[in-house]
Amino acid sequence: MRDQAHKLRELVRGRENKKSKQNQQENLTKTYAITSGKGGVGKTNFTVNLSLALKSEGKKVAIIDADLGMANIDVVLGVAPQYNLNHMISGQKEITEIIMKGPKGLDIIPGISGVEELANLSDYQLQNFIKGWQILEDKYDIILIDTGAGVSKSVVNFILAADEIIVISTPEPTSVTDAYGIIKVIAKRQKNSRVNLVINQIENSKEGENVSKRLSKVAKDFLEVNLSILGMIPSDKNVVKAVKKQKPFILEFPNCKAANAINEIKNELLDIEVEEKSGGIKGFFSKLIGLS
Ligand SMILES: Nc1ncnc2c1ncn2[C@@H]1O[C@H](COP(=O)(O)OP(=O)(O)OP(=O)(O)O)[C@@H](O)[C@H]1O
Numbered sequence: 428m429r430d431q432a433h434k435l436r437e438l439v440r441g442r443e444n445k446k447s448k449q450n451q452q453e454n455l456t457k458t459y460a461i462t463s464g465k466g467g468v469g470k471t472n473f474t475v476n477l478s479l480a481l482k483s484e485g486k487k488v489a490i491i492d493a494d495l496g497m498a499n500i501d502v503v504l505g506v507a508p509q510y511n512l513n514h515m516i517s518g519q520k521e522i523t524e525i526i527m528k529g530p531k532g533l534d535i536i537p538g539i540s541g542v543e544e545l546a547n548l549s550d551y552q553l554q555n556f557i558k559g560w561q562i563l564e565d566k567y568d569i570i571l572i573d574t575g576a577g578v579s580k581s582v583v584n585f586i587l588a589a590d591e592i593i594v595i596s597t598p599e600p601t602s603v604t605d606a607y608g609i610i611k612v613i614a615k616r617q618k619n620s621r622v623n624l625v626i627n628q629i630e631n632s633k634e635g636e637n638v639s640k641r642l643s644k645v646a647k648d649f650l651e652v653n654l655s656i657l658g659m660i661p662s663d664k665n666v667v668k669a670v671k672k673q674k675p676f677i678l679e680f681p682n683c684k685a686a687n688a689i690n691e692i693k694n695e696l697l698d699i700e701v702e703e704k705s706g707g708i709k710g711f712f713s714k715l716i717g718l719s
């Protein structure tokens with residue numbers, strides 16, 4: 428492990444010397460991990476529609492589909508991945524060759540299968556990895572990472588590597604309990620982590636407020652985590668209609684309740700982005716392979 432850390436630092440340093448200092452500091456990509464305790468709460472719909480909302484503000488956005496192997500972004504958008512980040516690491520493909528195009532030219536990057544194996548990369552694989560991530564850094568302002576649900580090692584690694592964590596829950600008691608579970612894992616692994624909360628599929632604002640208040644209170648009292656409420660999304664039959672057509676609801680029904688809620692969340696998120704400094708893609712992938 429120490430060997431890999433050492434090699435990586437040398438490689439990164441070598442490449443960074445070639446770039447200007449100013450460029451390094453100003454253009455860091457901000458990474459957001461979208462996750463949940465329970466599956467099927469709306470992570471993928473949230474990620475895709477929020478990305479499109481951010482894109483319409485002129486942001487350069489990509490999604491990493493970290494939930495490989497499971498029917499995920501490909502099902503919601505009807506695009507099937509041919510390659511993934513493993514092909515980039517192995518040198519079979521350039522990063523630009525694995526990026527898929529979604530609606531409105533949205534860039535989708537199929538993630539990594541076998542995150543655990545990233546701890547033992549050869550020099551050649553590390554070089555490919557770094558080359559790829561530097562291209563991403565130059566290409567995007569924001570990357571949203573659609574993680575799987577639950578507390579498996581690879582999900583947690585993706586969550587902890589990101590600049591910001593967004594946990595999604597519905598008002599259903601099992602979903603809320605499982606959201607608490609994932610927040611607990613985050614709090615144990617990373618002191619003082621900031622966690623953003625989105626309540627999806629609410630019937631009315633009172634229900635959303637009750638759930639978020641309850642979850643915030645237990646997170647504060649038992650885990651010393653300050654949950655920041657990023658927003659609430661109503662239960663909206665237009666979401667289901669759009670999913671059936673494999674189209675993002677924000678494009679199919681731009682004025683529906685869920686689309687309005689996504690636009691509000693987009694504004695909140697852009698405020699966070701201005702306030703906080705990011706570790707960039709370099710920080711993200713270094714953490715993902717366990718080096719910092
Ligand atoms: N705001 C909403 N209103 C109504 N239905 C919704 C809403 N959000 C999500 N859904 C429903 O929930 C389903 C699951 O959504 P989605 O695939 O985004 O969840 P997920 O958390 O990514 O699931 P998985 O854990 O399997 O990846 C959708 O197909 C849709 O039917």
Ligand SMILES: [Mg+2]
Nearest residue numbers: 470471499500
């Ligand atoms: Mg999903």
